[in-house]
Amino acid sequence: MRKKIIAGNWKMNKSRKEAKQFMQEVLQQLPTELNNVEAIVCAPFVHLSLLAEMAQSFPLHIGAQTMHFEASGAYTGEVSPTMLIEIDVTHAIIGHSERREYYHETDEAVNQKVKAAFAHQIKPIVCVGETLDQRESGSTKSHVANQVKQALAGLTEKQIRKTTIAYEPIWAIGTGKTASSRDANDVCTHIRKTVASISDEAAAQGVVIQYGGSVNPDNIAELLSEENIDGALVGGASLAAESFVKLVEAATDA
Ligand code: PGA
Numbered sequence: 001m002r003k004k005i006i007a008g009n010w011k012m013n014k015s016r017k018e019a020k021q022f023m024q025e026v027l028q029q030l031p032t033e034l035n036n037v038e039a040i041v042c043a044p045f046v047h048l049s050l051l052a053e054m055a056q057s058f059p060l061h062i063g064a065q066t067m068h069f070e071a072s073g074a075y076t077g078e079v080s081p082t083m084l085i086e087i088d089v090t091h092a093i094i095g096h097s098e099r100r101e102y103y104h105e106t107d108e109a110v111n112q113k114v115k116a117a118f119a120h121q122i123k124p125i126v127c128v129g130e131t132l133d134q135r136e137s138g139s140t141k142s143h144v145a146n147q148v149k150q151a152l153a154g155l156t157e158k159q160i161r162k163t164t165i166a167y168e169p170i171w172a173i174g175t176g177k178t179a180s181s182r183d184a185n186d187v188c189t190h191i192r193k194t195v196a197s198i199s200d201e202a203a204a205q206g207v208v209i210q211y212g213g214s215v216n217p218d219n220i221a222e223l224l225s226e227e228n229i230d231g232a233l234v235g236g237a238s239l240a241a242e243s244f245v246k247l248v249e250a251a252t253d254a
Helices: 016-029 045-055 081-086 097-103 107-119 132-136 141-153 157-161 180-197 201-206 220-224 242-254
Strands: 004-009 037-042 059-065 091-094 123-128 164-166 208-212 229-232
Touching: 004 091, 004 164, 004 208, 004 242, 016 037, 016 045, 016 242, 037 242, 045 059, 045 123, 081 107, 091 107, 091 208, 107 141, 123 220, 132 141, 141 164, 141 180, 157 201, 164 180, 180 201, 180 208, 180 220, 220 229, 220 242, 229 242
Parallel strands: 004 037, 004 229, 037 059, 059 091, 091 123, 123 164, 164 208, 208 229
Antiparallel strands: none
């Protein structure tokens, strides 16, 4: 059985004090063991070291929201996978639609980052998703399949199996509009088929596929009840400790 993965994406939010307080509350409330569920907080770079230290010996992983693909070099402002590993960051979101839109991250860069993540034992959460125009013109599945193929190009079957893919329709991010669980599952099913087509059935069955876009404690159970939705990547509703814990609890119940 695939595990469920709940990842909070703080984006550019929280002061150090707020980050610390969030962690204290979450660590108090989280069950001591999460059976077949992985909980991750993806925070701004400057908070990662503090959060990773606090989360030691708790069932909570700390992730970055992006990373560079080189281990070091003249890349002003960037953070490398080796720097992340050194401070016990275990995951990285790669190719979030905000990175693609505002920082012009291409499918090729996403692929380089995914490869770099595996080279340095960081688990990638690869984001894909369509715009409203693409949805309305009926090209959602072809667009998303294309993003998946490019992101995973050149990976081994074993690496593909260990990848998490987050399907995030761009029109649902931060808008309060969620894709219906049926529509979301339909695209996630197509993603799994796409993975089978570029790798094999074992990889397709192993890959964890999250849904993201206005997920909250009220709609998560329905989303997770779908066959091909194995978790959620959550922005807004991951910022409050109470609601983050509820999301993780919903996954343990699913
Ligand atoms: P949201 O963000 O939950 O606030 O819609 C999701 C995301 O961008 O990952």
